[in-house]
Amino acid sequence: MRIDLHTHSSASDGTDTPGDLVREAAAAGLDVVALTDHDATSGWDEAQRAADEVGIVLVPGLEISTVFHHRGVHLLGYLPDPAYPPLTAALDRILAGRTERTPAMVAALREHGIDITEDDVRRESGGSVAAGRPHVADALVRMGVVADRTQAFDELLNPGRPGYRSRWAAELEDMVPLLVAAGGVPVIAHPWGRGGRTVLDVDALASLRDLGLAGIEVDHQDHPPEVRARLREVAADLDLVVTGSSDHHGLGKVDHDLGVNTTDPGQYERLMSLARR
Ligand code: AMP
Ligand code: FE
Ligand code: FE
Numbered sequence: 564m565r566i567d568l569h570t571h572s573s574a575s576d577g578t579d580t581p582g583d584l585v586r587e588a589a590a591a592g593l594d595v596v597a598l599t600d601h602d603a604t605s606g607w608d609e610a611q612r613a614a615d616e617v618g619i620v621l622v623p624g625l626e627i628s629t630v631f632h633h634r635g636v637h638l639l640g641y642l643p644d645p646a647y648p649p650l651t652a653a654l655d656r657i658l659a660g661r662t663e664r665t666p667a668m669v670a671a672l673r674e675h676g677i678d679i680t681e682d683d684v685r686r687e688s689g690g691s692v693a694a695g696r697p698h699v700a701d702a703l704v705r706m707g708v709v710a711d712r713t714q715a716f717d718e719l720l721n722p723g724r725p726g727y728r729s730r731w732a733a734e735l736e737d738m739v740p741l742l743v744a745a746g747g748v749p750v751i752a753h754p755w756g757r758g759g760r761t762v763l764d765v766d767a768l769a770s771l772r773d774l775g776l777a778g779i780e781v782d783h784q785d786h787p788p789e790v791r792a793r794l795r796e797v798a799a800d801l802d803l804v805v806t807g808s809s810d811h812h813g814l815g816k817v818d819h820d821l822g823v824n825t826t827d828p829g830q831y832e833r834l835m836s837l838a839r840r
């Protein structure tokens with residue numbers, strides 16, 4: 564059984580529609596795929612219809628933008644009630660922050676001499692409710708300013724670069740129990756990727772587990788082998804579920820093909836047994 568628990572569609576910053584993503588997952592030989600768009604559940608229905616058609620299990624999920632000790636942390640949530648009012652309120656606030664940030668980034672890039680407009684970004688974010696830096700990157704690619712998303716982030720969109728602007732995110736310590744209250748299962752995405760190790764140390768993970776954290780994503784492309792090995796020990800010590808996934812973004816991220824990392828079936832069963840829905 565092949566299980567991939569973290570993917571993105573065009574409902575956020577992936578390039579495949581939710582239906583295409585699920586069909587590609589089946590074609591890639593996956594038996595279970597989770598759709599985890601950034602801050603959005605709007606792709607679930609289309610993905611579920613495709614999953615029914617091709618006979619694959621869809622786990623509806625999302626990846627919530629949170630902060631912990633002033634650092635961004637991505638929190639995966641599986642199977643929450645998408646209509647739970649505190650969850651929709653938190654997502655609305657995060658999405659508003661995304662929407663407000665786009666004009667600020669466009670203005671910053673224009674200040675930097677790049678003739679980009681909000682319409683250029685809107686053309687890329689199209690069907691997504693979660694407008695983000697990847698869509699700005701795609702606009703810059705289309706304009707010929709940079710070659711790909713990676714170059715756009717490295718030169719213009721990462722913190723410290725001229726086009727970067729921050730946005731509002733929820734507190735991690737609020738979102739973990741909120742997801743549990745919504746009947747969902749919280750798992751921290753790529754906890755030690757991109758500097759996350761500095762805030763998400765073992766003590767922090769232990770206290771988050773006490774708030775309801777169910778697991779950590781260990782097998783992820785942002786984690787080199789030694790990090791995966793250490794995180795596996797931490798998960799065993801704290802009795803956290805270990806997941807593995809591609810974090811697929813369609814054409815938006817290289818080396819993140821569907822199924823490039825997978826989740827052990829026993830760990831998957833543990834996660835599903837914690838979901839209330
Ligand atoms: P945002 O949520 O708008 O702040 O943008 C962050 C998203 O950009 C992440 O979720 C990644 O999907 C994507 N991202 C970050 N760095 C890169 C990169 N170097 N290349 C491609 N995508 C990236
Ligand atoms: Fe993303
Ligand atoms: Fe992420």
Ligand code: ZN
Pocket residue numbers: 569571626752810
């Ligand atoms: Zn992701």
